[in-house]
Amino acid sequence: MESRYDPELAWRVHGRRPDADEPPRAHVETYGCQMNVHDSEVIRGVLAEIGYEKAGGPEDADLILVNTCCVRETAEKRILGRIGELQGLKRRHPGLVIVVAGCMSQQEGAVERILRRASGVDIIMGTHNLYRLPDLIQEAAAARAGARPGPVVEVWTEARGEVVEGLPVRRDPGVRAWVTIMYGCDSFCTYCIVPYVRGRERSRLPEDIRREVEELALEGFKEVYLLGQNVNSYGRDLPAGPGRTFSGLLRELDRVEGVARIRYTTSHPRNFTDDIIEAVAECERVCENFHLPAQSGSTRILKRMNRGYTREDYLALVERIRRRVPGAAFSTDLIVGFPGETDADFEDTLSLVREVRFDSAFTFAYSPRRGTPAAEAPDQVPPEVKKERLHRLIETQNEVSLARNRELVGCEVEVLVEGEAERRPGLAAGRSRTNKLVLFRPPEGVKPADLVGREVVVRVEEAHTWSLEGRCVGDRDAGGPNAGRVRAEGRCPS
């Protein structure tokens, strides 16, 4: 990472001397999906490299970076309000530098919108140029010193969105590490802003991904979560070669010693080909949770969404996976109130939930996004109808989630322990291979903290809508009567 960063200039802008005892402090606030969560880990790495320490909070910071999302209007409004609010902190600390990064900055007209709301923002940057942050701080410092007034704006379009390797990462501590395998999205679902703000699909090379995963294993991370807007199309933009399809990449990474679990998100039902099902079925470390955003249960609406599959295609895919991967769990994303959605279309979504029996679902009311085709549709659904449908959908899904979880009572599941359960002192918490939250009593004399990073076997005794509870009956890592691989909920009646 080449940088002309001069600490003296930047530190002066914060009103601190470079030789002062305390380094400048940065506070990073993140909104949006896992892509953004991981981008913020890179941002923290870049900031750490040029000497910033983590601030205790915004009040305590010399630099505040807001990593934004614009996927729905509610998110955008909340974030704009937040940026306006943070600006007030400049009254107490004139040396404070405020950076707006992420997807919102990439939208057309966003710079003007941000500045109208918060004229005190110093830097506006996008999603493609994270590694440029040191230089942008430098430019902002120069601007402050009077060389060039006003905010520094650098938002790149996809033309300059090449994959940059070797960026520093400050990962959140824990058992799980996020690894981006591809950037951007080429799907252009008609409701979605992501392809416009994240640019075209760009895959990292499999050897770079493998190297990163190997390093993570050495650092002690037990679970690797592969990230992309449509991971199933990984490698399509690369010349053909080993590991350059998603199934090939899974098989490649499954060979890395030390990683216990591999997960990935997000899949696109249209691109979930049989070779991927085979790879998941055969790869020991690849987990049996399938996050397959359906978006709607109505073929008519799916067509208008440009999703590229019908309700029947979706059901057939779930069926193929269930046959090949026993104990598989399914989660999804669903949108209600897409333009033109009738009561009958919505009933199709409810019936899809009952038919597939999703383990869980993220549910959204359609939010028109400027510049996307669906926002222009004349047959928008009134807000109160969306609200009522969303409510009914959530109720239906909750019933199904509880019923699915109840089927697991009496079964043994393999849990990767993450720590002590929040608000349930004495209980340990972790995730099953199917990504269900499991709380359990550790064996006599063992504290939850002692089990972090271990894979244990838990007998499920109670089921709730969003979690399971049970007791530990074995430790896969330590051996013992129940040690050995328990594939998914494979020991259960299915």
Ligand code: SAH
């Ligand atoms: N690439 C991923 C994530 C996209 S954003 C995917 O395809 O699933 C996450 C979810 O937000 C989407 O799956 C969709 O359900 C929802 N979403 C996207 N745009 C939306 C909009 N305009 N209104 C409501 N929900 C939306």
Ligand code: SF4
């Ligand atoms: Fe948006 Fe569709 Fe791409 Fe997902 S696949 S990011 S919903 S355009």
Ligand code: F3S
């Ligand atoms: Fe939001 Fe950008 Fe993710 S718009 S959902 S943060 S890709």
